[in-house]
Amino acid sequence: MGIASIDHRGIKNHLRNFTRLGDKTFPKLTFVFALIIIVILVGTITVLGIEAVPAIRKFGFSFFSSTNWNAVTEQFGALPAIFGTLISSLIALLIAVPVSLGAAVFLTELAPGWMRSPASFLIEMLAAIPSVIIGLWGLFVLVPFVRSPVESWLGSHLGFLSLFQGPPFGVGFLSAGIILAIMIIPIITAVSRDAMQAVPDTQREAMLALGATRWETISKAVIPFCRSGLIGAVILGLGRALGETMAVTMVIGNGYKLTASLFSPGATIASKIALEFSEASSGVFIASLVELALVLFIVTFLVNVIARVLVWRFTAVKAEK
């Protein structure tokens, strides 16, 4: 009795089956879950494609060239929204790229050691603030400030340019671009900081040993070395700017026309969807909004792929060294 009578063989078999079962099924189970990520991506493009069919069929290519958006006559053209998306993102890049690259140079090359990590944290905190709160701040603080002094000053001094003509509303492309710039500064800064940090110190030391100034070191030894990483960072920022919704919707003013004036209220693809989707009643109206979403998805997809490849290639090069 007791210990001797335990069925060793039985336990062994049981254990073997049990462990084999575990080692056979568990990896497969994790694989199934990992596949969900791919299914979501493929599913999104498929579902949006199917749902957009009525609009694609009705409007064809004129969807992209028409400036008409009329729920009553059921005529929908996306050109002003596409235009607005591009203009606001362009303004955002013009503001955000110099600031972000400057900040990244500060974080990697200039800041004293104790300051780097807290300063990085503060800049990245900016990305953690919810979009709708940035929009709230934008609506009540930035927009009045843009209306006057910014737009009134630009209008009276540079008003001969068609960019700065028209009444200063405050809400419009300019405000949207500034808000977007604020929102993409953290990501461009963080990714380009990582790229600059990956540059080996020997690059810098060689340049300094030749008698170069700090700036000459940065511009001739650091930046050329990590150029693809920096371009990737900027394109990643562009991807965020194109798809950003809430804050832009709150400050762009919801106009719908093609105009050269940056003061004019406008719309982006994302703001159009956000404002009208839950009120869309007819099938073609909804399908048109879904087609907008599909366009936005494809564009940001391509932009993100390019950015990732650039950033990854750079970090891969670094890893080999």
Place this chain on the structure above:
Amino acid sequence: MVEREYLRRLWVNRIILMLCYAAAGIAIALLLLILGYTLFKGISYFNLDFITQAAKPVGEAGGGMRNEIIGTLILIAIGSVIAIPVGLMSGIYLSEFGNPRLTSVIRFVADILSGTPSIVVGVFAYAIIVRPLQSYSAWSAGVALAIIMIPVVARTAEESMRLVPNSMREAALALGITRWRSVMGVVIPGAITGIVTGIMLGVARIAGETAPLIFTALGSYFGYQGLDQPIGALPLQIWKYALSPYKEWQQQAWAAAFILIILVLIISITVRWISRRRTR
């Protein structure tokens, strides 16, 4: 002549480096400006009624956002319940079992997914859930939020499990423990702080998301009425109240922003505190 060239280089250097200092200053100043203003405005309209009372109609003083606070918590819960298992299991696959080619594809897709505009995710959730069921619902919004949260959890889980040294896996295997038991008993406990950090980052990300809720959760004047019914949420209410012409509503939007920003701040600072302790 040589002297002048030298001075020119010196001054170019000084000016550009000054501009870099200024750029970093601008970026940090923007954060402090937005954060400070929201906290200042928010706290002046914040009171106990705000978290204990339901919303009141326009014109009536007082009222709060109890329902929306509960709604946001419910939406975060649904999103987490879906995203944590999916994200964690994908992370395990990527770090422990995946073959190299498939792993890099899935990792790539996860990164692309996290860059997808959240409004597109909302349209997707609308098309697959709201439209077939003919009803706006809390859980369709939860699914949309989960889609946003999954890549965050998966990638951080993967990265923290990769940091677990191979010697620990080998030690477990040498003791006769099977691979999957070693993952559950050795790798995951070893990477748990990183995994928790990833989950917290995911929660911080979805807590303030608004765009995917507009046509899934829709918003509601009543409290929680079931997962298959529309539901209110703080960010939705901020949006609605901010664009309203009523002073009281705009003030409530600031108070709601205050709560949301405190939540996000607490999570971000905790995450930083945890990861700093880990690297020491």
